[in-house]
Amino acid sequence: RNNLAQFVAGLDNCGAGAVRFVAGDVISPTQTRPFKDVVRLAYANRIQLWSDGFYRTPKIHYDKTTLTGRPFYYFAYxxxxxxxxxxxxxxxxxxxxxxxxxxxxxxxxxxxxxxxxxxxxxxxxxxxxxxxxxxxxxxxxxxxxxxxxxxxxxxxxxxxxxxxxxxxxxxxxxxxxxxxxxxxxxxxxxxxxxxxxxxxxxxxxxxxxxxxxxxxxxxxxxxxxxx
The missing domain is CATH 3.30.365.10 (Aldehyde oxidase/xanthine dehydrogenase, molybdopterin binding domain)
Structure with missing residues (x-):
């Protein structure tokens, strides 16, 4: 959503905070567009339309020199x-x-x-x-x-x-x-x-x-x- 707002802000020369998503439309101070049209336009302009994140497995620590520690979170038997x-x-x-x-x-x-x-x-x-x-x-x-x-x-x-x-x-x-x-x-x-x-x-x-x-x-x- 933030990526779309910034994209529309660039199109309409306004701030991303001024872009609103209401009832299937994307509304800026100068123009209202159907949400589906904005998505297609953003996709065509290579705007990322998904979110990503990172996960760090907890409790993992291992010393390859002494061969000690916990290299795996759990074991499957x-x-x-x-x-x-x-x-x-x-x-x-x-x-x-x-x-x-x-x-x-x-x-x-x-x-x-x-x-x-x-x-x-x-x-x-x-x-x-x-x-x-x-x-x-x-x-x-x-x-x-x-x-x-x-x-x-x-x-x-x-x-x-x-x-x-x-x-x-x-x-x-x-x-x-x-x-x-x-x-x-x-x-x-x-x-x-x-x-x-x-x-x-x-x-x-x-x-x-x-x-x-x-x-x-x-x-x-x-x-x-x-x-």
Whole structure:
């Protein structure tokens, strides 16, 4: 509103304080214009029509030299249990079952939060099982398209996929006691990688040391099986 008042004041050669907003009109000492026309004119003249501000997260302090302090306002916790199957002849694998318990504080919209957790987990599953970066001998990225860089598809979603929300509010003063849920669930997919390592170990008769390169592609799983 202040920006519009100053803009109109410049047009009508008056002070911004003399510009009034009344019943859908913008009134200056010399002219009355419909509010919508003033907005269009201001937009065309690149006048900022929104407000902005800055937020500083409280309680944050950290000394990178001594590695002491509080680098985060709060933590979001989660646990995942994953069951996989591997083909010992080809190295191919499949995620069979996933159970997740995740901490989102007080969920404002459980359906959205559960969807975020499911999506983050599947994204992480791709990160650790199929999304391999390959460069050619010229240093150019070869896996740069859907035909060469495989991300999870709907067919890769496990048939048993259960997500539960931990029923406890955020102890810090956040929006309605909620917690961020956009990125943390991605890390729960580490359970897929660890399950694959356990499967390889079992196939090798309980071997104690398993070296499985991430992402755990069929090639890398087969290499771990035959190492």
């Amino acid at each position: 989660g646990a995942a249990c994953t069951e996989v199957a591997i083909d010992t002849l080809t190295g191919e694998s499949r995620v069979l079952k996933v159970d997740i318990l995740h901490d989102v504080g007080t969920s404002i919209n459980p359906a959205i939060d559960i969807g975020q957790i499911e999506g983050g987990f599947i994204q992480g599953m791709g990160w650790l099982t199929t999304e391999q970066l390959v460069w050619n001998d010229k240093g150019q990225l070869s896996t740069h398209a859907p035909s060469t860089y495989k991300i999870p598809a709907t067919g890769d979603v496990p048939e048993h996929f259960k997500v539960a929300l931990w029923p406890e509010a955020n102890r810090e003063d956040n929006v309605f006691g909620s917690k961020a849920v956009g990125e943390p669930p991605l890390m729960l997919a580490i359970s897929v990688y660890e399950a694959l390592k356990d499967a390889v170990a079992a196939a090798r008769g309980g071997a104690q040391t398993i070296r499985l390169t991430a992402p755990a592609t069929a090639e890398n799983v087969l290499e771990a099986l035959t190492a």
